[in-house]
Amino acid sequence: MRVTALLALAWVALLAGCSDESRPVLGGDAENGRLLLRQFGCIGCHRIPGVAGATGNVGPPLDGVGRRVYLAGVLPNSPANMMRWIRDPQSFGFETAMPDLQVTESQARDMVAYLQELK
Amino acid sequence: MKKILLTVVALATAAGLAGAAVVYGGFYDISATDQHLAPTYRLLDIAMRRSIKLRAASVTVPSLDTIGALEHGAPLYRDHCAQCHGAPGVAPEPFALGLTPAAANLAHTGRAWPAEEIYWVVRHGIKMTGMPAWEQRLSESELWAVTAFVKKLPELSPPDYRRLVADIPPHDHAHDHGEEPAPQRPDAERGRRIIQQYACVTCHRIPGIVGPNAPVGPPLDGIATRAFIAGALRNEPAHMVRWLRSPQEVTPGSAMPDLGVDERDAHDIAAYLATLK
Numbered sequence: 001m002r003v004t005a006l007l008a009l010a011w012v013a014l015l016a017g018c019s020d021e022s023r024p025v026l027g028g029d030a031e032n033g034r035l036l037l038r039q040f041g042c043i044g045c046h047r048i049p050g051v052a053g054a055t056g057n058v059g060p061p062l063d064g065v066g067r068r069v070y071l072a073g074v075l076p077n078s079p080a081n082m083m084r085w086i087r088d089p090q091s092f093g094f095e096t097a098m099p100d101l102q103v104t105e106s107q108a109r110d111m112v113a114y115l116q117e118l119k
Numbered sequence: 120m121k122k123i124l125l126t127v128v129a130l131a132t133a134a135g136l137a138g139a140a141v142v143y144g145g146f147y148d149i150s151a152t153d154q155h156l157a158p159t160y161r162l163l164d165i166a167m168r169r170s171i172k173l174r175a176a177s178v179t180v181p182s183l184d185t186i187g188a189l190e191h192g193a194p195l196y197r198d199h200c201a202q203c204h205g206a207p208g209v210a211p212e213p214f215a216l217g218l219t220p221a222a223a224n225l226a227h228t229g230r231a232w233p234a235e236e237i238y239w240v241v242r243h244g245i246k247m248t249g250m251p252a253w254e255q256r257l258s259e260s261e262l263w264a265v266t267a268f269v270k271k272l273p274e275l276s277p278p279d280y281r282r283l284v285a286d287i288p289p290h291d292h293a294h295d296h297g298e299e300p301a302p303q304r305p306d307a308e309r310g311r312r313i314i315q316q317y318a319c320v321t322c323h324r325i326p327g328i329v330g331p332n333a334p335v336g337p338p339l340d341g342i343a344t345r346a347f348i349a350g351a352l353r354n355e356p357a358h359m360v361r362w363l364r365s366p367q368e369v370t371p372g373s374a375m376p377d378l379g380v381d382e383r384d385a386h387d388i389a390a391y392l393a394t395l396k
Contacts, residue, residue: 059345059346064338069226069227069336094351097347
């Protein structure tokens with residue numbers, strides 16, 4: 001009986017999860033973003049769930065990056081800040097090994113649409 | 120049928136006796152240096168979350184935009200909460216780093232929890248943790264101001280926070296406690312134990328360390344083979360020690376605060392991290 005109650009409790013809790021409150025998204029095509037993450041070589045430096053070959057370990061893994069509080073330890077994580085980071089990581093006044101990959105605004109938007117869904 | 124019943128009763132009695140033996144025998148380790156087993160932690164965490172959800176359901180949230188989250192909430196937060204929970208770019212006080220469970224990083228809570236639950240916890244506290252009830256200490260409007268501020272925390276970069284509370288001189292913990300020199304041979308096992316004393320798990324997922332796994336900073340899975348530390352230093356033992364001791368010197372404005380990690384602890388923690396392939 002007690003075991004059943006505990007299991008039930010655990011089940012309810014799992015269902016309830018620790019879901020984030022929804023945050024504004026900027027639109028963008030997540031599926032195209034997923035392809036772009038390969039084309040721009042992001043996968044050489046990052047582990048990214050759902051993207052084939054994304055096993056790089058130069059920078060932090062991007063699993064769960066949609067829930068991460070800060071980007072590069074400095075920028076509060078929002079879709080807009082993630083776009084700024086991807087487009088020009090060298091522009092924030094601190095040294096970082098992530099290069100400027102010449103990503104356009106709409107390409108960045110698509111990548112962000114995909115990355116923000118990684119919870 | 121009767122046989123099944125008897126078996127069930129016998130099993131239940133045995134389980135009860137075993138439980139009593141653990142409790143009365145003093146076998147359960149209540150020290151704050153012994154981390155919970157992962158299932159125990161999970162269960163307690165679930166019980167806490169469900170308890171809060173149930174009780175917070177009846178709270179009516181006022182309009183948080185007009186409450187003065189920044190003007191009123193920030194000073195309250197700095198004076199009453201940052202000591203234990205830290206703030207963007209600010210470490211908790213040394214005493215708070217010894218708490219088990221460690222006080223959560225509220226930038227993550229602010230993002231993940233609805234306002235009524237934060238308010239409820241601030242007001243009522245959490246039994247058997249260090250989280251005080253503030254009901255008798257803060258007025259109703261102050262409770263909401265600090266709640267609104269916690270909801271704002273994830274949007275504040277460390278420099279934003281510093282600007283907000285600029286008029287109060289910052290306290291430097293870095294030299295608060297005794298300094299032990301680098302060990303002859305770093306001890307990864309000691310590193311695993313000592314890592315709990317620095318609240319690292321309130322911001323990182325760290326394999327082998329039980330905790331909230333809050334994604335404030337990057338997960339440390341695979342950190343042993345990562346090419347760069349914080350995107351700034353080539354990953355080698357001396358650099359890891361430097362990062363652990365002085366992240367603010369490496370990346371000024373990083374949300375990872377200087378936690379006052381001494382030389383010996385930094386070497387041992389670095390040795391543990393080097394096992395996370």
